[in-house]
Amino acid sequence: MTDDAETVLRRHGQRVTGARVAVWDVLCSTQDHLTAEAVAERVVAVDKSINLASVYRSLSLFEEIGEVRQSHLGSDRTAYWEIGHPDEHFHLVCRNCGLVTHHEGSLVQQIVDHLTEDHHAFVPERVELTVTGLCHNCAHD
Amino acid sequence: MTDDAETVLRRHGQRVTGARVAVWDVLCSTQDHLTAEAVAERVVAVDKSINLASVYRSLSLFEEIGEVRQSHLGSDRTAYWEIGHPDEHFHLVCRNCGLVTHHEGSLVQQIVDHLTEDHHAFVPERVELTVTGLCHNCAHD
DNA sequence: TTAAGTGCAAACGCTTTGCAGTTCA
């Protein structure tokens, strides 16, 4: 399981506040990729006093300390947020129904290895891989 | 070399207009990844009467007909545009200096193959792979 | 001739920011 908000925040020398704890709890409670607005919605359901701006600030903080990841899925301008799982994975986005799934495996690591071998001029830090296409349901209509 | 704007547009049954030709020429004239605004700047240098809105409309049209690609580089909300080279490639983005380079190779095809083999439930159409890290210069400071 | 494209300006949607008040450590 993932650590709780307090543990994570203290580990990085960050203050423990209501907004941060609420945002962390929301992200931990789902496998989905949530927009900031969707996070805020769920956060507000727990504590009405928490503001969208604080949700954005909390998400950015967690991203900076490497505990949360932001992805740009589809050709969409909106960011999607999720807990930064230690296992590398990438996203499959259905262009028809919008379904987003994770695909886990060694592929991301292979990319890093490939770069490290073939292309010494670049030091990879983060790989963002999004495959757009048709999910099982939409491909068979 | 790439075809000229007229050829490309007629091939797809699209009208040949000043804005479209100018946008195409700008994209063909560089290896860089340009924002819509950067494209507009160069377009306006040639024909002052062309509007930013038409640049967006032209870019979208070329994207729809598959001749131009839009990428979201970095954690940036801005789209970057380039001619849709037939050879698959991906982007290396330096988080320090912002340099964007192409990396060509079989990697993207490998990703598609991997998905096709391992994950029959998804039909891949487009792969967007962006690796963030440090470029040669920035890694050695 | 006329459907399609354009310039302009205003709207949009996600995200950031300035500020005065609040809270964690």
Added chain:
DNA sequence: TGAACTGCAAAGCGTTTGCACTTAA
């Protein structure tokens, strides 16, 4: 106590859209 965080509202910024006019075919 004081630096950090917050809510609020307003601004920012890339992008899209409505509309009257123009143009390619």
